[in-house]
Amino acid sequence: MSTDRASAPPALVEALGAVAFEVMGSLTKLAAKHDLSLTQLRMLGILRDRRLTISELARALGLDRSSVSGLVDRTERRGLVRREPNPADARSVHVTVSPAGADALALGAAELAERLTALTDALRPSEADRLTVLLERMIEHRGL
Amino acid sequence: MSTDRASAPPALVEALGAVAFEVMGSLTKLAAKHDLSLTQLRMLGILRDRRLTISELARALGLDRSSVSGLVDRTERRGLVRREPNPADARSVHVTVSPAGADALALGAAELAERLTALTDALRPSEADRLTVLLERMIEHRGL
DNA sequence: TATTGTTATACTCTATAACTATA
DNA sequence: TATAGTTATAGAGTATAACAATA
Numbered sequence: 646m647s648t649d650r651a652s653a654p655p656a657l658v659e660a661l662g663a664v665a666f667e668v669m670g671s672l673t674k675l676a677a678k679h680d681l682s683l684t685q686l687r688m689l690g691i692l693r694d695r696r697l698t699i700s701e702l703a704r705a706l707g708l709d710r711s712s713v714s715g716l717v718d719r720t721e722r723r724g725l726v727r728r729e730p731n732p733a734d735a736r737s738v739h740v741t742v743s744p745a746g747a748d749a750l751a752l753g754a755a756e757l758a759e760r761l762t763a764l765t766d767a768l769r770p771s772e773a774d775r776l777t778v779l780l781e782r783m784i785e786h787r788g789l
Numbered sequence: 790m791s792t793d794r795a796s797a798p799p800a801l802v803e804a805l806g807a808v809a810f811e812v813m814g815s816l817t818k819l820a821a822k823h824d825l826s827l828t829q830l831r832m833l834g835i836l837r838d839r840r841l842t843i844s845e846l847a848r849a850l851g852l853d854r855s856s857v858s859g860l861v862d863r864t865e866r867r868g869l870v871r872r873e874p875n876p877a878d879a880r881s882v883h884v885t886v887s888p889a890g891a892d893a894l895a896l897g898a899a900e901l902a903e904r905l906t907a908l909t910d911a912l913r914p915s916e917a918d919r920l921t922v923l924l925e926r927m928i929e930h931r932g933l
Numbered sequence: 934t935a936t937t938g939t940t941a942t943a944c945t946c947t948a949t950a951a952c953t954a955t956a
Numbered sequence: 957t958a959t960a961g962t963t964a965t966a967g968a969g970t971a972t973a974a975c976a977a978t979a
Contacts, residue, residue, distance in 0.1 A: 653906045656921050657905075657909055657917055662901070664805070664808075667928065700960065709947070709949080711961085712946070714961060715945090715962090719945075719946095735956085736953095736956070736959070736961070755796075757802055758799065758802045761801075763930075764797070765801055767926045767929070768926065775923070779920045780801075780808050783911045784811065785911065787908055826968065852970070852971090853971055855938085855970085857938095859940095860968090862939095879937095880936070880978045881938080882937080882938070935978100936979070940973100940974085943972090947967085947969105950963100951963085953960100954962105955958100955961105956959070
């Protein structure tokens with residue numbers, strides 16, 4: 646079998662791009678409303694029920710360690726995350742979500758759902774289900 | 790009639806968020822590869838075959854006019870857009886894509902399609918079509 | 934008076950390079 | 957030596973406030 650694949654159809658590329666910008670816009674406004682940056686919100690989402698080192702966080706966010714160091718500084722200053730010692734390696738640090746951060750995260754998820762209703766309203770429930778399945782399939786497939 | 794609407798289903802919110810971050814990641818890498826910022830690339834996409842004033846551009850990007858003024862400065866310095874006088878209003882300026890900007894845009898669209906293939910590959914052609922229709926419906930509906 | 938665009942200022946995000954402490 | 961995290965520095969992105977020119 647060949648590994649050749651048709652490139653994604655232009656109409657789909659454009660639709661994915663437009664929806665991505667729309668969703669990111671909602672996320673940015675939501676973050677701004679709570680005086681957070683998009684990256685801080687994203688970091689909270691990644692940390693939810695996990696404890697990661699700066700290096701692991703950098704990999705997950707696709708950023709340099711030095712960028713994450715400052716990011717954690719600012720978010721810690723707002724009381725949303727914490728640095729804790731890593732018992733297994735004295736060089737390393739564990740970053741976790743604080744109770745206040747968890748609250749912000751829960752609130753954010755609810756508000757995002759509300760904002761995205763402006764988009765998903767366009768679909769009937771059965772269509773929304775189909776869309777969800779298709780999007781999930783793409784995400785699962787990602788990286789393969 | 791009531792204006793009540795069910796909030797977007799959590800699974801759909803999560804799937805939209807995940808896909809949005811994936812697409813934005815592709816766009817960011819693509820832009821970086823050509824030494825552009827994501828916002829510059831986005832501005833080029835909005836300007837494609839249009840001529841907008843700074844104010845119109847600010848509205849389209851969801852940014853303040855002052856932010857767009859600097860953005861146009863930097864993008865103009867790279868030779869990708871141009872400021873032209875607006876004959877209808879001496880206060881105003883028309884921003885257009887330069888030939889070099891149009892080239893960059895065409896290249897970017899092709900590269901984005903290639904990158905997004907990693908996602909869309911998960912779908913059969915008929916499913917990709919259905920997905921496109923659903924996404925387009927949401928975009929059309931946006932803002933109503 | 935109101936609007937268009939710009940500038941000054943301040944903060945966040947990000948990367949590179951150089952450093953320290955530990956492994 | 958190599959790795960984890962930090963700091964210094966620099967450039968981009970963004971908003972607010974104040975401004976000049978034009979409507």
